[in-house]
Amino acid sequence: MSEPMAAVEEFILGRNPKLDTLAGDFDLIDSRAINSLAFVEFIFLLEELTGEAIDPEDIDLDDFRTLDAIEARFFKQKAA
Template sequence: MTDPIKTVREFILGRNPELGQVPEDLDLIDSRAINSLAFIEFIFLLEELTGESVDPEDVDLDDFRTVKAIEARFFQQKAA
């Protein structure tokens, strides 16, 4: 089974190769690593990885701010 956080990092790096790496505390919004154009595609990726729908109305922007926040909101809850 593929590590979903690795897939998230690959998605971000695929659109921002100049980053070189995606630290877990990098602010993905302020750094524009995930911009408004990529956000919907990123939601689809999260849905695919979690197997659940992600309703943008039910999440906070801070849920997407860092890799650490994404992991806590979308992947750690599922493991618990």
């Protein structure tokens, strides 16, 4: 796991003490691991980790649904 993705996982686990680990395909939205109150803070974290602004008008919840989706949308594009 990359360092940015470790920070993402740490953020989510830190706000969900009932979760010990997160599988890459675990649904973060339906499980409420990322709820509406934490979502804005989560967006700020992703902006800090990627160095790019995230336009709220362009948000697709599927990009945030799983760790795999987050990595593909925000981190693998940079590596390509």
